[in-house]
Amino acid sequence: MSSNPTVERHLEGRYKHGFFTDIEADSLPPGLDEDVIAAISARKREPEWLLEWRLRAYRKFLKMTEPHWAHLEIEPIDLQAISYYSAPKSDKDKPQSLDEVDPKLLETYDKLGVPLHERARLAGVAVDAVFDSVSVGTTFKKELEKAGVIFCSFAEAVHDHPDLVRRYLGSVVPQHDNYFAALNSAVFSDGSFVYVPKGVRCPMELSTYFRINAAETGQFERTLVVADEGSYVSYLEGCTAPMRDENQLHAAVVELVALEGAEIKYSTVQNWYPGDENGKGGIYNFVTKRGDCRGDDSRISWTQVETGSAITWKYPSCVLSGDNSVGEFYSVALTHNHQQADTGTKMVHLGSNTRSTIISKGISAGHGQNAYRGLVKVGRKAENARNFTQCDSMLIGKRCGAHTFPYIEVQNPTAKVEHEATTSRIGEDQLFYCLQRGISEEDAVSMIVDGFCKQVFRELPMEFAVEAKALLEVSLEGAVG
Amino acid sequence: MGPNGSGKSTLGNVIAGREGYQVTKGRVEYLGKDLLALEPEERACEGVFLAFQYPVEIPGVNNTYFLRAALNARRKYHGEAELDSVGFLKRVREKLEVLHIGDELLHRAVNEGFSGGEKKRNEIFQMAVLEPRLAILDETDSGLDIDALKTVAEGVNRLRSPDRSMVLVTHYQRLLDYIEPDHVHVLAGGRIVTSGGPGLARRLEEEGYAWLEDGGIAEVAEAS
Numbered sequence: 179m180s181s182n183p184t185v186e187r188h189l190e191g192r193y194k195h196g197f198f199t200d201i202e203a204d205s206l207p208p209g210l211d212e213d214v215i216a217a218i219s220a221r222k223r224e225p226e227w228l229l230e231w232r233l234r235a236y237r238k239f240l241k242m243t244e245p246h247w248a249h250l251e252i253e254p255i256d257l258q259a260i261s262y263y264s265a266p267k268s269d270k271d272k273p274q275s276l277d278e279v280d281p282k283l284l285e286t287y288d289k290l291g292v293p294l295h296e297r298a299r300l301a302g303v304a305v306d307a308v309f310d311s312v313s314v315g316t317t318f319k320k321e322l323e324k325a326g327v328i329f330c331s332f333a334e335a336v337h338d339h340p341d342l343v344r345r346y347l348g349s350v351v352p353q354h355d356n357y358f359a360a361l362n363s364a365v366f367s368d369g370s371f372v373y374v375p376k377g378v379r380c381p382m383e384l385s386t387y388f389r390i391n392a393a394e395t396g397q398f399e400r401t402l403v404v405a406d407e408g409s410y411v412s413y414l415e416g417c418t419a420p421m422r423d424e425n426q427l428h429a430a431v432v433e434l435v436a437l438e439g440a441e442i443k444y445s446t447v448q449n450w451y452p453g454d455e456n457g458k459g460g461i462y463n464f465v466t467k468r469g470d471c472r473g474d475d476s477r478i479s480w481t482q483v484e485t486g487s488a489i490t491w492k493y494p495s496c497v498l499s500g501d502n503s504v505g506e507f508y509s510v511a512l513t514h515n516h517q518q519a520d521t522g523t524k525m526v527h528l529g530s531n532t533r534s535t536i537i538s539k540g541i542s543a544g545h546g547q548n549a550y551r552g553l554v555k556v557g558r559k560a561e562n563a564r565n566f567t568q569c570d571s572m573l574i575g576k577r578c579g580a581h582t583f584p585y586i587e588v589q590n591p592t593a594k595v596e597h598e599a600t601t602s603r604i605g606e607d608q609l610f611y612c613l614q615r616g617i618s619e620e621d622a623v624s625m626i627v628d629g630f631c632k633q634v635f636r637e638l639p640m641e642f643a644v645e646a647k648a649l650l651e652v653s654l655e656g657a658v659g
Numbered sequence: 660m661g662p663n664g665s666g667k668s669t670l671g672n673v674i675a676g677r678e679g680y681q682v683t684k685g686r687v688e689y690l691g692k693d694l695l696a697l698e699p700e701e702r703a704c705e706g707v708f709l710a711f712q713y714p715v716e717i718p719g720v721n722n723t724y725f726l727r728a729a730l731n732a733r734r735k736y737h738g739e740a741e742l743d744s745v746g747f748l749k750r751v752r753e754k755l756e757v758l759h760i761g762d763e764l765l766h767r768a769v770n771e772g773f774s775g776g777e778k779k780r781n782e783i784f785q786m787a788v789l790e791p792r793l794a795i796l797d798e799t800d801s802g803l804d805i806d807a808l809k810t811v812a813e814g815v816n817r818l819r820s821p822d823r824s825m826v827l828v829t830h831y832q833r834l835l836d837y838i839e840p841d842h843v844h845v846l847a848g849g850r851i852v853t854s855g856g857p858g859l860a861r862r863l864e865e866e867g868y869a870w871l872e873d874g875g876i877a878e879v880a881e882a883s
Contacts, residue, residue, distance in 0.1 A: 629719025
């Protein structure tokens with residue numbers, strides 16, 4: 179175990195979602211200007227106010243520069259080389275039900291294991307599937323409607339629930355929040371919208387499955403989840419993309435709003451194509467996710483398992499505005515081969531008696547670089563704020579890196595902020611201990627890693643936890659030696 | 660037995676196949692097989708068990724789960740069907756009873772936050788479940804208070820059987836107050852310098868290693 183060839187062998191697991199679906203697509207030519215934005219808006223038959231909203235964002239975007247503070251090496255991104263809209267052609271006559279959805283699309287989801295049809299019913303999961311830029315089918319709509327829950331594509335929400343969209347869009351992540359959020363605000367194509375009315379406990383887990391299919395397209399989805407007073411919703415998000423040599427940009431924005439006494443649980447399993455073992459290709463995953471605990475006694479919980487993407491840049495955050503509100507962040511980030519991740523969270527305590535918990539598990543293998551970056555901020559008026567942060571890194575092999583950048587800003591003397599951090603190497607000792615009991619090296623590695631991530635996995639809904647565990651195993655094949 | 664640095668732990672590690680040791684001479688024949696030609700996990704499946712001097716913590720991995728994986732790896736190796744959780748738990752409970760160990764060990768992560776005594780007890784428990792043919796207990800008595808020492812010794816005595824060889828590596832007679840050895844071998848400078856019955860251990864306890872007529876051994880003993 180002192181040399182690395184065995185580790186390498188494990189790590190050479192193949193990306194299993196790297197297939198491409200040959201479907202006629204209606205795409206805009208590459209390039210970005212106000213005409214392109216107008217064209218996107220027109221394709222989606224958007225109201226005037228939204229086009230104006232986009233254009234305002236675009237003008238702000240033009241004054242901004244790409245951020246380079248993260249611990250990442252990013253090849254220059256040519257925004258003019260990207261097509262900002264790609265839809266399966268059949269979208270022109272928008273399918274009214276799943277039966278009208280192009281069978282090839284359904285086949286794609288089948289390969290991905292998205293239970294769009296009966297399997298969904300059995301699993302009790304409502305799926306809104308986003309394929310490149312449009313939402314292809316939302317299951318379980320009727321059943322959700324009965325409970326009063328709105329779960330639809332973002333584009334539909336713009337048409338059917340314009341007041342809600344107008345009230346909350348950009349209210350958590352302002353247009354000019356950061357470079358990529360501004361870009362998204364200008365060109366976002368589709369995404370999901372959820373509204374859970376007062377006092378309603380959403381009867382099932384809601385799920386969106388994103389997939390980037392067309393070449394040279396970016397995916398800029400926009401998700402907005404609003405939980406009205408005293409409601410509860412659990413939302414799952416999974417992501418995959420085909421294997422390509424070029425880098426593809428994914429710049430999403432997710433906004434969560436929890437009103438008084440509401441709770442939102444948002445879980446992500448991200449498995450975008452990570453590039454090959456030499457670091458060629460892969461998704462640039464530059465995502466802005468933020469939740470606002472706007473009402474008192476509200477709670478927002480982020481759980482993420484990040485195994486994919488060439489570069490991950492994301493910090494799902496909570497703004498704890500309401501008194502007694504709670505923010506949580508549970509994260510597993512795995513980088514292998516030449517993957518890089520700079521991820522973490524921001525917990526901004528504004529209300530009194532607000533609490534936050536951060537559990538971050540970073541795993542680096544191969545040449546992978548993994549950074550945790552987190553901010554805990556306690557505002558002047560946040561009496562008795564509490565934060566607990568635990569940040570653990572695991573290194574597999576000798577060429578990878580783990581980095582921790584915790585920032586703590588406290589403006590109220592009653593705050594209690596705890597930070598614990600550890601870094602460990604999958605020890606030869608641990609490995610030998612398993613081997614000596616008869617357990618193979620491969621099983622030992624996945625067992626040790628799984629144990630390392632346990633605190634996070636148990637926050638995931640059951641089926642997702644199983645998927646996450648399997649994903650980690652695949653991603654780690656050949657990781658120890 | 661033998662003074663520090665005489666090669667006791669090295670012997671155990673080499674037999675179990677730990678990395679970092681090079682066998683320059685000699686061979687290890689075990690049940691008609693060339694042990695050194697096997698991978699560490701194969702040796703384990705062939706029935707070699709090493710109770711660690713410092714049992715390793717594996718955070719987040721449940722002790723029961725770990726042990727079941729180990730047992731099933733062994734069964735698979737021998738072409739036997741894997742034990743399901745019911746069958747496995749039955750076996751585990753039997754062993755706990757025999758060893759007079761409570762079942763709180765089952766619910767915790769492998770050695771995580773265990774006291775020294777709990778770790779050693781866990782090693783004995785694993786040995787009981789895995790039923791090795793050759794068990795090497797590397798200073799299982801070190802760092803134990805008298806009660807823990809008794810539990811460990813009792814466990815070892817209960818697992819003694821004609822089908823099982825056990826090698827206890829120890830510095831002290833006190834373990835041997837509870838476990839009567841069949842043979843005592845004294846290792847020094849990487850060689851067995853003398854062998855005898857239980858009386859040999861008692862004499863070592865009284866007189867140290869210096870009485871052995873080997874200047875080299877005496878020096879090592881003093882240095883330690």
